[in-house]
Amino acid sequence: MPAKRKRATAGAEVSLPSAVNGEPPAWANFRSELGDTLPWFRAVQGGIYHKDGLAWGVLVDRDSGERSYIDEEVVITRIGGSCSKNANGDLVRVKDQAKKDLLVKCLMNSMEQKVPVGVIIGEHNTVLGKMVPHPYNVMDYFRITNIWFECIGKRIAAKVRYEKLDLQSKSWWADKGSLPPPPLQERDFASRPNSVECNACNNRSFQVFHQGWMCLQPSCTRFFKIGALAAPANLTYHQKFLSYRMAPDPVIKPHHSLIPDLLSTFDEDDASVATSRVAWKGIVCPQCRKCISRKFWRGWKCSDDSTSISTQPQHSCTFEKMTRMPVVSLRSVIDTLEIAPQKRAFMPDDKFMTPEVDDNSLAPYRRDFL
Numbered sequence: 273m274p275a276k277r278k279r280a281t282a283g284a285e286v287s288l289p290s291a292v293n294g295e296p297p298a299w300a301n302f303r304s305e306l307g308d309t310l311p312w313f314r315a316v317q318g319g320i321y322h323k324d325g326l327a328w329g330v331l332v333d334r335d336s337g338e339r340s341y342i343d344e345e346v347v348i349t350r351i352g353g354s355c356s357k358n359a360n361g362d363l364v365r366v367k368d369q370a371k372k373d374l375l376v377k378c379l380m381n382s383m384e385q386k387v388p389v390g391v392i393i394g395e396h397n398t399v400l401g402k403m404v405p406h407p408y409n410v411m412d413y414f415r416i417t418n419i420w421f422e423c424i425g426k427r428i429a430a431k432v433r434y435e436k437l438d439l440q441s442k443s444w445w446a447d448k449g450s451l452p453p454p455p456l457q458e459r460d461f462a463s464r465p466n467s468v469e470c471n472a473c474n475n476r477s478f479q480v481f482h483q484g485w486m487c488l489q490p491s492c493t494r495f496f497k498i499g500a501l502a503a504p505a506n507l508t509y510h511q512k513f514l515s516y517r518m519a520p521d522p523v524i525k526p527h528h529s530l531i532p533d534l535l536s537t538f539d540e541d542d543a544s545v546a547t548s549r550v551a552w553k554g555i556v557c558p559q560c561r562k563c564i565s566r567k568f569w570r571g572w573k574c575s576d577d578s579t580s581i582s583t584q585p586q587h588s589c590t591f592e593k594m595t596r597m598p599v600v601s602l603r604s605v606i607d608t609l610e611i612a613p614q615k616r617a618f619m620p621d622d623k624f625m626t627p628e629v630d631d632n633s634l635a636p637y638r639r640d641f642l
Contacts, residue, residue: 308554333394
C-alpha cells in the first residue's frame, strides 16, 4: 500500500496517511454485500440499521455530522434523520431532533437494554484521519454509553458516543506501530466526566465539552449555554469525556456473530442445502475476508468477472464455493402435474374484438393477436 493516498473533497484533495494497524475482519465493495452477509446490518440506505425497536448496526461514512470523533476505542457521531441535501449535495438539518424520533428511540433502547451495535467505517469518512483499506470495513462491536442533544446552527441535534466492547485487543484501525492497549487490570473504570445538576431543570448532564459545562436537556431554558451565553461554535470534547471507559459487563453480549461463518454450518452431504433459504445469503470469503453475495445459481464466487466498475478497486481472489445441486422432480414443485388441464379454454366475448389464437408457434404456450 502506498505511503499516501488522496481523497477528493468538495474543494480540494486531502492527503491521508494510509498506515493502519491491520486489516478489518470483513469488508465489502458495496452496501448490498454487507446486507446480504451481516445479520446486524441490513440497511440499504442510511447510517443506522434498526429492527424491532433496537439499533443493531451503524455505518460511519461520508457525513457523520459536526464534531464527529474516532479514536482506537471511541466513536462519536450524529444520529441520522431530520436532514435533507442542499444544492451542493451536503446534508443539512431541516428540523429538530427529539427523544421520540425513531432512530433516537432505537439507540436509547439498545443502550438501556445493553445491546451492542456493530460499526462499519466507509472509505469516504473524514473523521478517522487515515485511509481505510476498502470501501466498507467492519470495525467491531461497540456499546452505547451516551446519547445527548446539542445545537447545530439553529437546530437541535442528537449525538451518540460508542465505546469498543473488546478493550483487550488492539484495533485494526489504530495507527501502525502504536502501543497495544493496557491490560484490563491496569485500566481506570471508576473515573467519569464531570457531572453537574442544572439549577433550572434539576437534570444532571456530563461535561461533554472542554469549553465548559452546559445543560443538555433541550426543554431547559439553559440548554446548550455556558453560564448565560450561548455555547461557542468551535467546541472541542473534554478529555475526561473521551478517555473514560465503562467496566466490562458480562450482561452485554452481541446477539449476532460479528462475522458469521455460514459455510461451516452447511452439510456437504446434504444436497438440499444448496436450495435452502439460508443458502441465499452472502458469506465471508475465508481467504480475503470479503463479503460475497450469492449471485450464481450453484454458489458463491469471490471475484465476479462479469462485473466491470471502474470506480471500484480490482479484486482477484480465486476463492469460490459451488454446491451440489439436487435433482428436483416436477412432481415436487407442480402439485397438479398430469391431473390439471394442459391447455386453457378460450371463450371470446361478442362485445369485444375476437383475437386470433396461435397454438403452434409458442407451444405449449398460447399466443393471442388482436
